[in-house]
Amino acid sequence: MCVTGGAGFIGGHLVDALVSMGAMVTVIDDLSNSSAINIASTIDQAPDQVRLIQASILDPEAMASAVEGAQTVFHLAALGSVPMSIDDPARYWVVNATGTMRVLQACAAAGVERVVYSASSSAYGNNPDLPKLESMAPEPESPYAAAKYGGESLLRTWAACYGLDSISLRYFNIFGTRQAADSAYAAVIPAFVKKYINGQSPTIFGDGEQTRDFTHVSNAVLANLLGCVAKEPLRGQVVNIGAGVRTSVNELASMIATNLGVEGIEPSYEPERVGEVRHSVSSVELAKSVIGYEPTTTIEVGLAETVKWYAGQFGQGP
Ligand SMILES: NC(=O)c1ccc[n+]([C@@H]2O[C@H](COP(=O)([O-])OP(=O)(O)OC[C@H]3O[C@@H](n4cnc5c(N)ncnc54)[C@H](O)[C@@H]3O)[C@@H](O)[C@H]2O)c1
Numbered sequence: 166m167c168v169t170g171g172a173g174f175i176g177g178h179l180v181d182a183l184v185s186m187g188a189m190v191t192v193i194d195d196l197s198n199s200s201a202i203n204i205a206s207t208i209d210q211a212p213d214q215v216r217l218i219q220a221s222i223l224d225p226e227a228m229a230s231a232v233e234g235a236q237t238v239f240h241l242a243a244l245g246s247v248p249m250s251i252d253d254p255a256r257y258w259v260v261n262a263t264g265t266m267r268v269l270q271a272c273a274a275a276g277v278e279r280v281v282y283s284a285s286s287s288a289y290g291n292n293p294d295l296p297k298l299e300s301m302a303p304e305p306e307s308p309y310a311a312a313k314y315g316g317e318s319l320l321r322t323w324a325a326c327y328g329l330d331s332i333s334l335r336y337f338n339i340f341g342t343r344q345a346a347d348s349a350y351a352a353v354i355p356a357f358v359k360k361y362i363n364g365q366s367p368t369i370f371g372d373g374e375q376t377r378d379f380t381h382v383s384n385a386v387l388a389n390l391l392g393c394v395a396k397e398p399l400r401g402q403v404v405n406i407g408a409g410v411r412t413s414v415n416e417l418a419s420m421i422a423t424n425l426g427v428e429g430i431e432p433s434y435e436p437e438r439v440g441e442v443r444h445s446v447s448s449v450e451l452a453k454s455v456i457g458y459e460p461t462t463t464i465e466v467g468l469a470e471t472v473k474w475y476a477g478q479f480g481q482g483p
Contacts (some may be wrong), residue, residue: 166393167191167235167277169222169268170242174344175283176334178382179239179389180204184211193231194242195221203343222264228271235275237393240268240316241283246317247307248438254308261312262319269323269331272344276327281392282320283385284315284333284403286378286445295411296448299335299403306442316398321401332392332399332456334385337407337447340384342474354379354468358475371437372416378407378446381467384460385467391456399455407447408460421464424472 170176171192177199183190183206192204220227222242232238234421243261244250250257265282268340272280290304305311320331337341346355357367388406392399412420418432432463452458 169193169240175385176241177330178205178386182386184214191216191231193218203381221267225253228295232271232275236278238272238277239281247309250309257308258312262315265316266319273329280332281330281389284317284335286335286337288314291442296446298448324330324401331399331401333403334388334406337378337380339382339385342393345425355475357421361425362479368372368432369434376411376413376444379464380408381462383462388458391458395456404452404455405447409449411446
């Protein structure tokens with residue numbers, strides 16, 4: 166097995182799951198948005214099962230070495246910030262679209278059987294129809310979304326032209342332990358926990374009534390494993406991976422405050438960010454019929470675990 170971006174948030178959880186099942190895993194990650202520390206404990210526990218190649222997916226030699234002998238390649242390496250992609254669209258296209266093509270080229274050359282790609286629900290853009298169905302026309306509204314959607318097209322193309330089987334998993338707001346909390350573009354849950362713990366107001370962009378399908382990382386890991394073991398050819402199909410539940414950012418802030426036992430701190434509101442979608446919730450019916458996916462961890466259970474973990478990280482138990 167090979168996991169691109171395996172030192173990252175979702176990739177790290179996937180590597181842990183694969184290792185616990187006895188798989189041999191090669192991780193290729195340039196550590197541009199992660200640290201070897203994320204994966205160090207996994208390597209310590211299973212040094213014979215995990216190999217880390219610190220290199221970019223854009224490096225053909227490193228990619229060839231990473232996928233050599235792999236049956237399945239889980240492709241998660243990407244740059245992940247919508248606002249940063251608006252500042253630097255070319256870089257996002259190179260890493261997220263061209264980088265995906267490089268991964269596919271290396272996989273086709275090495276005889277890999279299947280690529281499981283981490284795609285993004287940002288492909289739906291601001292289409293107001295809910296829930297999001299894979300049959301809807303994509304409307305990417307940021308360079309990040311366009312490049313991630315470009316990756317899906319490349320997977321389909323490599324299945325059609327080069328016989329490389331694959332599936333695209335369109336994730337909806339994945340959250341869980343070990344998600345980076347300290348960048349300016351941090352994911353909303355760790356950012357909110359950090360603020361509350363420090364006795365500060367969490368910042369909400371817009372009125373907070375925008376909704377998201379917050380999906381615990383264990384569901385994303387499950388989807389990757391199901392994508393790997395599916396018996397029938399998948400031919401680059403696209404499926405939604407979410408929890409199928411709509412939660413507003415205001416509700417989320419309140420759930421986090423409750424989990425932390427914080428009272429009397431109201432969020433502060435700033436102008437809405439360019440390129441961000443208003444509402445988002447998945448239908449997971451197609452994922453159920455194609456790979457047997459059903460979310461197993463609810464937002465309530467996942468949030469309780471996640472908030473507790475961050476509270477520990479930030480030096481305070483709930
Ligand atoms: N987190 C979410 O909610 C979410 C939602 C939709 C899609 N996704 C997708 O899931 C995947 C994983 O996201 P994540 O949240 O774990 O992000 P992450 O930033 O924690 O992980 C991405 C990893 O890719 C690595 N990377 C970046 N550029 C690279 C390059 N050129 N070569 C090698 N490695 C490189 C980073 O160092 C990082 O370790 C990404 O493809 C992302 O687009 C995530």
